[in-house]
Amino acid sequence: MSTPVTPARSSGEEASFSDRNELSVPEQMVRRTGQHVGGWFLSRYIIGQLGIWIAVMTPASVTLAIRVGTLDPENKAASLSLIAGIGAIAALLANPIAGRLSDRSTSRFGQRRPFILGGMLVGIGSTFVIGSATSLLVVGIGWFVAQAAFNTALSAMFAVLPERVPSRLRGRVSAFMGSGSQIGAVGGTFLVQVTGTDGVGMFIAPAAFGLLLVGVFIFGLKEDRRTREEVGPVRFRDIPGAMWINPQQHRDFALAWISRFLLWIALALLTTYKTYYLLDHVGLPMEELPSVLFVAMLILASAIFVSSIVAGWLSDIVKRRKPFVLVAAVVFALAMVVIAFSDTFEGFLVGVAIAGIGQGAYMGVDYALVSELLPDSATEAAKGMGVFALSASVPQAISPVIAPLLLGVGSVAGDANYVSLYIGAAALALLAGVATLFIRRSR
Template identity: 55%
Template sequence: MIGSTAPAVQGAEEAPERNLRLTGQRIGGWFVARYIAAMIGIYVALVTPASVTIALRVGQIDPEGKASSFALVSAFGAAGALIANPVFGALSDRSTSRFGQRRPFIVGGFAAGALAILAIGAAPTVLLVAVGWTIAQVAFNAALAATVAVLPERVPAALRGRVSGFMGMTGQVGVVGGTFLVQLVGTDGAGMFVWPAFLGALLVVPFVLMLKEAPRSRAEVGTATVKALVGALWINPFRHRDFGFAWAGRFLAWISLYLLTTYKTYFLVDHLGYTSESVAPILTLAMFVLAVGVAVSSIGGGWLSDRLGRRKPFVIGASMLFVSAMLVIAFSTSVEKFLIGIALAGLGNGLYLGVDYALIADVLPDSGAEAGKGMGVFNLSSTIPQTLAPLLAPVLLSIGSSGNTPNYTSLFLSAAALALISAVFIQFIRGTR
């Protein structure tokens, strides 16, 4: 096959201006509202099974071995998501469909994901649940990759901070909304799978129906070869140093975050003396505090970064909030101090999410021709840590431990160090302020 890369954007015209000229669709409040609603819809359909209903279904099929079976299902799904985001982002970059570059992937990905989720509700074995969840992860991440690519190619730089701020809270809204919906409809029967997918579709459809796209020719977008798809998993950080520093900074910050979120339950039980029965209310309160922190700092940080025309100080500040959070939790001797650390982590998480999409859109290589690929590779900086953090944690817990007692102080001090290095990497970005 003849290899190909997407050609450069014609002239010096920025992608948002080009799309405005070709489609006539201006980016205002209603466009942003539909866009954010669509992202929430994808997350409701994707995150609700990941956090609630898949575990319940596995428990129904294999009550004795549910822990190991759920781990297997989750691993298959994570592998699918890891590959799907950048690959389908690159495929949408090269789409010449008369329906546009992004819409076919948003619609097709969401529809396939929803059907896979519904099939899981009727799956009789853990293996079929794993197959269904892998298909769902691939499909929903295809839709997500195409949706996220809209930011750099349609939203003007002056609005990216505000839009990025709202994007930063979509995952949390999806988690909370999906969990509440499952509680409302109950966990008996197929309803717990049907209703999140239905609600997600209601939120996605208005954006898709009203998104105007100009079809592109094969000469403009290049050919989707095997070489190009393999290349979708990689952007040279030495050739594109700003992108490399932004990716590395987010990667380290998210390892720090996942070390906290993955091991918070064990910390409360092993370090603060809670039991498996008494820890549930504290975890619920902690997640609420985290969500509030994310919502407040994400929206506020994105808006303020647009007003000041600066991105780096906010991302660096978010990393330093992570450092503070991990230090507080590392030396916590009470649940009150733990919750203070969680609040700081929520503020840091939200501030990072609220600005880093805008920051990466400012330094994304070839955002006019390969926005889907670029944003897909960037998203790997937050998906890889989900797998890496649980592998790294046992080593960190063993440092300075006595006997079989894990050293959580070592774990969270290490997380603080990773967040601090993350802030240092952001300092080296030159393509944005």
């Protein structure tokens, strides 16, 4: 169901009823706001997303672990796992629920801007709490709120893709969305080197810089005020429904969700167990791990960034999404096979490089693909993108359950079988590719 189009605020032109029905959602938004989407808009949009990723990925990948290690040096691994799990729950809930509330907003400041700005401000306050905390309880509460806040901002930011960006440009934008977390983690790590690891500066600086980048986008974003008749009522009993889109009614969306879900389980198996793989399977000494893992992650991040940009750009040119997603899944599966049968660090690096190419190509197109499959991008874009985000967060909770089963297949004398673990990951990646073949509404 598409939202009726009101006269454009800037020109006062009126569209006939038949014209409205023929307009795409981005075209409708141009009519409503008078804001055209071109290179400047897309540049600011990408910068704004990068700001959120810097704010959330810096603590997630660097500073939270430092803070926990300072407060609980003897049990830091277990404490960090618990606090990270608490944050993951917050992210899991916030994305779709905040997206639903954003879809229903009638604020005079627009539907997306209040949630993006509000999420960033609350997130900054929460990171200050974490940085100045003197107990793990306060750190846990602060990280829960921070994850909820930053993911609130992300849910509203992601809704801009199907609402405002024309289909012909979505591949290029999707590429930066897919690699945003990697860029954010690297950028945040650089900022921490500047601020140092003492005090609250290592938390506040990345979040404040992220807010600055977000401001570049939202203060130039034109939105009009929606009426309650357009967006529907806000009812607490509808909140649970924010996390659900009926797969029978929206088959193609469900297939895209399943595809990403399967690939992200395979990815979680790679990233979560790579340290133990290098220790137990390859036989590297513990003292070499920090340096070799840095090299591996640098190669992975570089491959993801390059392949996502190339895949997104090419998918816009050829006007196809499914072939790129399918090939990317197959390439990732190949990488898992290479890692499974490698006994050397060099072989592992080759597998990681191939995995980065596959993962990046997948991430560079999947946002563009799903934006064309949302049940109602005119009125519930944030909810749809929020539900889609669950396909990447739920695997983080499921992979620790699946991994022991795969590690136990064919194990000898109780030793973990990493060959079966990564062959299983390869199978999941192939299934992810197969799922896309049955999508009908996108080429």
